[in-house]
Amino acid sequence: MGTATPFKARRLSAHLSVAFEELVGMCAALTDLTAEEAYAFFRHGLERELAKAIEAYEKHSPNEEVCARANRVMAGSIALALQAHEDPVSAHEWPQDIDEFQPVYRIAQHYLDRAKDDARSRLLSEGKAVSPTRMRGAVHQILRGRLSAHQRTEHLSAPSIRARGHPLVVLLDDTLFDGASIVQSATIAATAAASPDDAHLYLEHDTRRFSAIIPIVTQALQADDHWGVDVSQRQTILRTFAWLTGDKRLCDYRPSDIEGYKSALQRIPTTHRWDGHQQAVEDVLASYPTIPKTNKRNGRTLNRDLSTMERVAKHLSKSSWKPRSGHGRIMDFSEHYVEIKENPLEPERVPWTVDHLKAFFSSRVYLGGGGTAKRHHATDLPTVWHDASYWVPMIAAYAYMSREEICGLECEDVVSSADRPYIAVRRNMTKSKDGHTADGLKNLHRDRVVPIHPELIRLGFLEYVEAVAAEGHVAIFPELYHRDLKVRGGKRFWQSSFRYQVDAVAAVMPLPRTVSGKDADFHSFRTYGASHAETTDVKQAIVDLLFGHASAGTNLRKYGRARLTLDEAEYLERLHDGLVTVAPIVTGHLVCPPKINLLPLDRRSRTGSAPGRRASLSKAERRKRDKAAK
Template sequence: MRKQTFLIRKGARYHFRRRLPSAGSADNGALTLSLHTADPAEARRRARRLAVRWDEIAMIEGQKMRRANLTVAEMQAIFRVGLEEELAIAVGDLAAPRKFRETDPSSGELFVAAYEAIRQVRADADHVPSEVLDKVARGWAQKDRNALETLLEVFVRPDDIKDTRITAALEQIGAPVGESTIHQGRGSLLRGMIEAHKRAELFHHPLIQATGDAISSLLDNNLVLEARRSQLPDLVPPSAITVSESHAVSPVPEGNLFFARVTETRFSEQIDELHDNLFTDRGWQPDQGKTRHMLEAFAWLTGDKKMSDYEPSDVNLYVRRMALIPKNFIWGHLHKSGAMAEPFVPSAFPKPKASERRSDRTINSHLSKLEAAARVLEDTHWLSKHGYGKVMDFGKARKTIIQDDSDPMRMPLTEENLKVLYGLPLWQGSGGALSRLKEATRPKIYQDAAYWVPLLGTYAGMSREEACGLEQIDLGLDAKTPYVLIQANMTKSKDGETPGGLKRSSRRRALPLHPQLLRLGFARYCDKVAAEGWDMIFPELYGEVNDEGEFVRWTKAGGPKFYSVAWRPVIDAAHAILPLPKTSGGKHADFHSQRTFHYSAMAAEGVSEALLARHVGHSQRTTGGRNYNRRALALGEESELAERLKVLEREVPNVTEHVPTPKEVNLLHVNKRSRVGSAKGRNASTRFLA
C-alpha cells in the first residue's frame, strides 16, 4: 500500500505540505497548511480531503496552460494546406500552356529554392541574406543565381507568408494559436509549398497522365511515390529541366522499390525492438500483450517478409486475411505455438459465418496499433526512398462503421432489469461469503465491490475499471456537492511505477454523487475502509492478505477480478428472474450496458451534448467544444457539478427505492469480500446466462 508523503510534523501538530505543479523547483512553490491536530489518524483523514481539493486545483491550473507545440497530425494538416494552395499555381502553365522557351530555367526549381531560402530566415525579414543564398544555390550558374535573386526581390519575399495566413490555417484545424505554433505552422506551410513545385515536375509523367486527372493525381501520395520511383531522364518533360546539372534526375538504382534501406531483417525479427520503442520510449501503458499479438498477427498473415519487401498492397492483404479469421480463433504465438507456429495458408480459412465473423471495429483496432508501429518504422526499416511521405498507410484501410440505430451493437439494461438486479439478496440481505445471492435465516447486508460497483455504474455512469480502481484521494465527499474524481492513480497502474487507468485524457473528470449512493452509505463505507488503512476503495479486487499479513497483488486485478468473482454470478441470477436484453447477434446486455443506460437516461430533451460529454468523459466533437468550452473554469467547479447533479437527479430513474438503507457498514474479511457465489439453482461458472 502507498503511504501519505505530504504530511509533516512540526512540534506536536501535523501540517499538509505540497507544491503547485507550475512552481517547478522553486522553494516558494511549496505551501504548508496546519491541520490543527496532533492525532495521526485524524491528520491522515484531513490530508486525504485536502489532497482531493489540491488535485482539483492542479487540474484547473493544468487546463489553463496552453499547448505550445503542434502535433504531428496538425503539422501534416498545415503541410497539406500549403501543398494544395501552391499546387494550383505550380501547374498553372502546365495545365493551360502559355509561351514557353526550352532555354528558360525551370520555374519550379527556382520557386523551390526561393521557399527553401525563406524557411531559413525570420518571418519579418525584409530580404534574404547572401549566406542563405549561397547555401540554397550552391553549384548554380551565375545567371540562375541572378534569376533566384530577382524572384526573391520581386515575387517572393519572407514577409509574404503573413502571420494572419498561418493563424487562419491553425484555427481551421482547431490547433492552438501562439508565437511558437505560428512559427511551426509557417515551416509546415512552406514545406507544403516546396513539395507542390516538386510534384509539378511529375505533371507529364505517364503514371500521372494515365489517371485522366493529373492535378488530382499529384495529391495522391502513393501515386506520386510510384511515379518518382520509376522516373527516368527521358520521361522528364521540357518544363522540368533543372537549373543545373547537379539537379538532374538520376535513374533509381536496382533494389528496393519503396524504402531507402534494403535489409534481410524480417518483420518478426524486429518486433521486440519495436515493442520496446512503443512502450518504453513513447510511454505506452502495458496492455497484457495485446499490441505484441497484433504485431505477430500482421507478420503471420503477410508471410513474415523482409522489411524492405513490404509494399502498400500488403496493408489491404492483411485486412482481407484478417476478415477470414473467426472471432473465437486461438492464435498461439508466432513461430512458437498454436496456429501461428506454422505459415499461414489462406485455403485453410474459408469465409466464416456471419455469427463467427470478426467485427470491423476489431479490425480497426488492429489497424490503429499498426499505424502507430508504422510511424516508428518510418525512421528505420520503412524510411521512404524519398525521405518523406508514407508508404505503409494503415489508417487508409480502416473500415467505415455504419451504426444502425434499429440494431445497436450493445443493448442497455432497462429500468426493470436494474430493479430486479437490486432486488437480489446481495442488496436486500443474505448470507456471508459465497452465499450473497441466497436467502439466509439471519440475513445481513455486507458492503464491498460486489455491492457498490454496480451502483456506481448505474448512478454515476462509470466504466467497470473506473469504478473498481477508485482510491481515497479520488473522493470529495465533504464538498457542498459530493463528488468522485476519475483520474489516473497507482491502484490502476499496470507497471507499478506510473499512475494509470485513464482510457484517454477526456475521461479525467469529476462526477457528482447521486443521492441514492449517499443514502445507501457510500461515504460511511469509504471511511470504514480507510480506517482499516486501505488507500484503495475496493482492495479485494487487487490482491489478498497472505499468512504473513502481507498484501499480495493479483495478476489479473481490478475489473477482470470483479467480473469473474462478482459480476458473472450477479447478472446470471438477475437473468434467471428477468431475461436480459440482447442484440440481433445474440450478445446479452453486460456491465457496460449500465453506462449505456445512464447515458440514455441523461440524454433527455433539453440536455446539451456538451454537458453529456463532460459527464461521461467523451471528447468534444466541435472546435468550440475542444478549445473554448471551459464551463467549470468560467462558472466554477461547484456550480458546474451542481448543474449536472440536477440533471442526474431529474433524469436517471430511481431503481433502488426498494433497497433498504443499511443501519451500519458490515465488512467481511478482505480475502472474502465480493465472493458472492451463484444463486440457488444456478452455476454461473459453467452455465452462464443459459
C-alpha cells in the same frame, strides 16, 4: 596456439568440401533397418536439430551474416561426424596442428557420440536388437536428419518460407526439400522477376525482421507518449501482423502486405485460439472455409488493429520505411480502414432497462442473503454486506463510469468535503500496470470529476469509504487488488461476483440481447445512461463531461473549458443537476443500512452462483457467454 595460415585454412576448407561431396553421393549404408524405420530415425534427428537451429538463428537475428556463418560451421561439423561414422579412419586424418579449428572437431565428435546414444536409446525403447548394422544405419539416419536441419535453415530468410507461417512447421515439410531446393528456386525466380526500382523502395535497406523490431518500436512509442504502460494488446497485434505476413525483412514490405493482412484477419473467426502463432497461416485459413456472422471480426476491432499498425508505420516512415523519393508514405494502413455503418435496429451492445436494473438491485446481495459464496441464497439471518459486489454496479448505475475506473478507485479519489461530494476519476497507483507509473485512464478525456448521486449518499457510500480507509487500505475495494490474486481489478470483480449477479437477473426475466446473441453486460450501464440522456433536456456537453467523452464540434473541442472557467462549487452543481436528470432512481426500494457491514478481506465480493440460472445453460453456452462478457 597454432597459426591459421592461408594454406592450412584452404586445406580444411577443401577437407569439408570433400566431406559434403561424399555425403551428397552417399547411398544408404548396409543396414537391417526397414525404410519406415530409417525415415523415423531421420525425422528424429531433423526435428530436434531444426528446432535448435531456428532458435539460434532467431537469437542472432538480425545479423544474417553471423547466422549464416554459424549455421555453416554446424553443418560442416555434422558432415565431419557423418564421415567419421562411415569411415572411422578419416577422423584420425583431421588436421591436429591448427588450434582454431579444434572446436569444429569437438562439435563433430559431440554430434557423433550423441547420435550413437540416441540410436541406442531409441532401439532399446522399441524393443529392437542393438546389432552393429542396425546401429550403423540408425546413427547414419540421425546425422543425416541433423545435417538436413541446417541445410534447411539456410532458407529461413526466404520470403516464400516466411509467408507460409511458422518456420519450424514449414521447414519440416519434406516436399520443399526434394533434391534441388524448391524454396531456393522459387526465391531466385521471385528475385529475378522483381524490378530494381521495386527492390529498393525505401531509403534504407533494413534487413531486420519485423518481429525483431517490436520491442524497439514499443519502447520508442512509449517514450513519445503515443502508448501507455500497458502495451500487451498492442504487442499481440504486432506479433499477429508479423505472423500473417511471413515476418519479412522490413525492406521487403509492400502495400500489398497490408491488404493481405487485413484479408487474413477477416477470414479468421473471433473464436480462433491463436496458440502463440505456432500454426501455419495457410492451415489456419484453410480450416475456416466459412465463418458464421456471429463469429466475424467486428469492424471496430479490425480498425483498432489497423490503427495500431498505422501508428507503427508512421514511426517507421521516419527511418526503415522512409521512401527513397517523394514525401508520402509507402505503408499506409489508414487507407484500409473499414466503414462502420451504424444500424440502430441492430446495435452491437444493448443497454439495461429500468426494469432490469430494478431487478438487479432486488437480488439478495442488496436485500440480504448469506455470507461468502452464499450471498444469493436465503438464510435465517439475512445480511447485506458492503463491498465491491454491492457498490460497483450501483456506482455504475448512478455515475456511468467504466468497470476498471470504478474497481480501481482509491479512498482519496472520493472527496466528501465539497458542497457536492464527488469522485475524481484519474490515474492512480492502484490501477498501475507496472507498479511504478500511475495509470487507469483510457484517454485524456476520461480525467474528470463526477458528482456522487444522492442515492449513493443515502445508502451509505461515504460511510463505506471511511470504513475502508479506517482499515488502512488505499483502494476502495482492496479485495480486488490483493497481491496474492492472479486476476485483479475489474476482471476479478467479474469472475467472483458480477457474472452471478447477471445470472440472478436472468432467472427473473430475459436479459436484453443483441441480434447476434450478446447479452447485456457491465458496459451496458454506460449504454443505458447514454440512451436515457437522449430523452432529457440535459446539454450534450454536460453528458460528455460526465461520461468522459470528447465533445463534437470545434467550439466545444477547442474552446470548451468550463472546468477552468467556473469555480468548483458552481461547476459541480451544474454537473450534479445533469447527473440527477439522466440517472433515474432504481434503488428507491432499498433501506438505508444502520451500519456498514464488512466481511474479512479474503471473503469479500465472493457472492457465489445464483440459483436457477446456471443450470439452464450448457457448459458451452456458459463458456461463450463468459468469453463475450470479458
